[in-house]
Amino acid sequence: MKVWLVGAEGQLGKSIIAHVNEHCAVYKASLHLVCSSKKDVDICHFPSVSDFVTEHSPDIIVNAAAFSDVESAENNLKRCQQVNVTGVANLTNAAKALAIPIIHISTDYVFDGNSSVPYIETDSTHALNVYGQSKCESEALVQQISDKYIILRTAWLVSSFGRNFAKTVMSLSKQHSQLSMISDQLGCPTFADDLATTICHIILAIEKGKSDWGIFHYCGDTAMSWYELTENILDEAVIQQKITSRPDVFAITSDEYSAEAIRPKYSVMNCQKIHDIWGIVTPEWKDSLKRLVQNL
Ligand SMILES: NC(=O)C1=CN([C@@H]2O[C@H](COP(=O)(O)OP(=O)(O)OC[C@H]3O[C@@H](n4cnc5c(N)ncnc54)[C@H](OP(=O)(O)O)[C@@H]3O)[C@@H](O)[C@H]2O)C=CC1
């Protein structure tokens, strides 16, 4: 299976490459990555997308590219829309032209957070910020254009790659003795390596002929606040001797934190469907946390 990995230099892109390299004995025979980053193919420019597929003839597209800076999206609506909506339409049209599937990554921020039970795939979306709205639009387009798609909604990605909350916490902990973290936003942190495993699992199943297209939720198995996630990371970092002094962490409310973008207060997602249909089992958060911190 020749897999076009779009967004190869982002957090998820690098996690997928690292995962495939680490398990090359498993994937060697069946999964061949052809990678592109923004400098190779700007997904907003359809001729570049089209030239790439003509040259490489992939069997599947995995879109890990996005405008993912939630704060700056509020003041860069046009660019965010170009990448997350036009770019996704370009990739999906290219996939359709080749009659190949596309795996597109979406987010828990498509929800408004007014639920009190974990969101399922058929719940109504209502994004609160520009980034979330663009991802909602991307989902609608993928479904409209393609009949062979997997939309994976994930959440709170953390890893040793790119810009993410876990790396921010580690870096803040080296500069400050006190941190203030929001405790009234709940979500499910997801180790990007676990998401990479899931994506590879789905690709191999597609290669064997499985074709259960649709939207699926995939995130870590434990709901928590940013405050609790910070405590989790610092506790584990102390155990693994990644930090010498541990800052005190204070819980604050969203109102006490100055931010451009509104975040959902509750974006916990139910992952039963991906388990039932694709046989995906989410690792225990404790285990993912250990592996995450080992790499930080
Ligand atoms: N990070 C998270 O917590 C979550 C992410 N997601 C989704 O997961 C996916 C992966 O996210 P993540 O890896 O964290 O994001 P990153 O921002 O780390 O990676 C995205 C990559 O896309 C690239 N890119 C941006 N614009 C273009 C373009 N026009 N053409 C080609 N490439 C482009 C970026 O390049 P450059 O940096 O140079 O702009 C970057 O390398 C995204 O769809 C995101 O919405 C979902 C839930 C949570």
Ligand SMILES: Cc1cn([C@H]2C[C@H](O)[C@@H](COP(=O)(O)OP(=O)(O)O[C@H]3O[C@@H](C)C(=O)[C@@H](O)[C@H]3O)O2)c(=O)[nH]c1=O
């Ligand atoms: C740095 C920092 C952040 N926070 C809060 C702000 C915010 O509400 C929350 C997380 O901040 P971040 O800016 O890292 O996270 P944010 O960019 O909102 O993360 C989101 O990214 C996109 C791409 C997604 O798709 C989402 O699933 C989610 O992971 O933590 C604090 O309370 N204290 C701090 O010191």
